[in-house]
Amino acid sequence: AQKITQTQPGMFVQEKEAVTLDCTYDTSDPSYGLFWYKQPSSGEMIFLIYQGSYDQQNATEGRYSLNFQKARKSANLVISASQLGDSAMYFCAMRPMDSNYQLIWGAGTKLIIKP
Amino acid sequence: GAVVSQHPSRVICKSGTSVKIECRSLDFQATTMFWYRQFPKKSLMLMATSNEGSKATYEQGVEKDKFLINHASLTLSTLTVTSAHPEDSSFYICSAPTSSGNEQYFGPGTRLTVT
Numbered sequence: 001a002q003k004i005t006q007t008q009p010g011m012f013v014q015e016k017e018a019v020t021l022d023c024t025y026d027t028s029d030p031s032y033g034l035f036w037y038k039q040p041s042s043g044e045m046i047f048l049i050y051q052g053s054y055d056q057q058n059a060t061e062g063r064y065s066l067n068f069q070k071a072r073k074s075a076n077l078v079i080s081a082s083q084l085g086d087s088a089m090y091f092c093a094m095r096p097m098d099s100n101y102q103l104i105w106g107a108g109t110k111l112i113i114k115p
Numbered sequence: 116g117a118v119v120s121q122h123p124s125r126v127i128c129k130s131g132t133s134v135k136i137e138c139r140s141l142d143f144q145a146t147t148m149f150w151y152r153q154f155p156k157k158s159l160m161l162m163a164t165s166n167e168g169s170k171a172t173y174e175q176g177v178e179k180d181k182f183l184i185n186h187a188s189l190t191l192s193t194l195t196v197t198s199a200h201p202e203d204s205s206f207y208i209c210s211a212p213t214s215s216g217n218e219q220y221f222g223p224g225t226r227l228t229v230t
Contacts, residue, residue, distance in 0.1 A: 033216065033217060035219065037221075042223070043153075043206055043208070043223065043224040043226070044221065044222075044223045044224060045159075045208060045210070045221035045224075046221075047218060047219065047220060047221070050217050050218060052217065091158060091159070095216065095219075100147060100164065101147055101149075101212035101216045101219065102149065102161065102164065103149075103161075103219065105158045105159050106158065107157075107158050108157075108158050110156075
């Protein structure tokens with residue numbers, strides 16, 4: 001079965017520190033995509049970063065990077081130099097092959113940045 | 116990045132009435148859009164896939180006669196909650212993938228309260 005697992009329901013991190021949010025996935029598809037989204041208290045889902053299964057390099061977008069370890073089936077999100085505005089729910093998602101763009105979602109991690 | 120709008124952002128209606136929620140892709144065409152429901156502190160639950168020019172595909176357990184979906188054009192999908200009841204109160208959010216599928220953008224969500 002295809003599945004996304006986020007094992008950290010909540011995390012507290014000191015401002016300016018780096019933070020790693022864990023995500024593991026389960027699929028037998030040879031091709032898939034991995035996404036991370038941020039959901040602040042306002043409710044909007046903000047697209048952060050995408051990693052394709054065949055991408056050779058880890059995706060990066062500003063302070064966000066995705067630590068893609070294909071053999072371990074993990075796609076952890078790394079946020080460098082955390083800011084108070086990073087406090088939010090973070091969701092990892094996977095787009096399986098031939099899914100018509102449907103995403104499979106993890107349960108989310110609530111990140112709180114402490115001043 | 117691409118923008119998806121959703122209207123209204125909040126709606127309060129009386130039990131038994133119907134509510135229409137609009138989802139628009141503002142600067143790209145979306146032949147597919149997704150409708151989700153999100154309960155407090157939970158992940159997204161896919162309700163249905165909206166397909167331009169054809170019938171929506173509903174997830175198991177979602178009543179198609181209660182949650183009517185119409186994908187009228189390449190930029191507009193609507194979700195109508197018919198004969199709403201208090202248990203339909205929730206946060207509804209739509210998303211639209213870009214043609215590559217490597218990005219999927221979300222509307223800001225609609226908070227529905229049925230009294």
